[in-house]
Amino acid sequence: xxxxxxxxxxxxxxxxxxxxxxxxxxxxxxxxxxxxxxxxxxxxxxxxxxxxxxxxxxxxxxxxxxxxxxxxxxxxxxxxxxxxxxxxxxxxxxxxxxxxxxxxxxxxxxxxxxxxxxxxxxxxxxxxxxxxxxxxxxxxxxxxxxxxxxxxxxxxxxxxxxxxxxxxxxxxxxxxxxxxxxxxxxxxxxxx
Numbered sequence: 001x002x003x004x005x006x007x008x009x010x011x012x013x014x015x016x017x018x019x020x021x022x023x024x025x026x027x028x029x030x031x032x033x034x035x036x037x038x039x040x041x042x043x044x045x046x047x048x049x050x051x052x053x054x055x056x057x058x059x060x061x062x063x064x065x066x067x068x069x070x071x072x073x074x075x076x077x078x079x080x081x082x083x084x085x086x087x088x089x090x091x092x093x094x095x096x097x098x099x100x101x102x103x104x105x106x107x108x109x110x111x112x113x114x115x116x117x118x119x120x121x122x123x124x125x126x127x128x129x130x131x132x133x134x135x136x137x138x139x140x141x142x143x144x145x146x147x148x149x150x151x152x153x154x155x156x157x158x159x160x161x162x163x164x165x166x167x168x169x170x171x172x173x174x175x176x177x178x179x180x181x182x183x184x185x186x187x188x189x190x191x192x
Contacts (some may be wrong), residue, residue, distance in 0.1 A: 009033045009045050015058050016052055017094060024101040053102050057095065061117045064091040068124035078137040081128045082175050085151065089167035092154035138180035150174045
């Protein structure tokens with residue numbers, strides 16, 4: 001893809017996420033106009049509303065999963081995990097908006113977005129948990145499924161309310177729970 005075409009596509013995705021977050025039924029023509037692209041450019045990239053929504057979701061999944069490695073490269077493991085959970089909360093709110101926007105279409109099966117993100121999110125969580133377990137900052141034996149079940153409340157927060165406060169409290173509780181039984185940074189993790 002040419003660099004200008006890639007920039008157009010990225011701009012469309014960014015504008016579409018912002019607009020669909022504000023209103024699930026934002027017209028595609030309004031998204032194209034705000035992104036500064038013509039209808040032809042827009043429809044070359046996204047043939048219909050469903051394709052746009054699914055691609056935004058894929059893009060957001062990539063962003064949140066890539067953030068795990070980026071944070072681990074620049075932060076201590078426990079800090080990387082906590083900051084990543086904040087990013088996961090923002091992803092959960094975006095996903096709620098995209099799910100609502102997807103409901104306005106008629107041909108997409110329910111749950112398609114969840115099927116697209118479970119594997120990549122589990123992989124990112126696995127890396128974060130393994131690194132923290134090796135560092136002794138979390139209790140041994142926590143699986144990605146354990147973690148995702150523990151933070152499942154993120155997907156039930158009211159995105160129209162004060163979700164940031166509730167997300168922070170939930171994630172602080174989960175983080176504190178992961179620390180209980182941690183051997184500490186100077187103690188090797190026990191092998192079960």
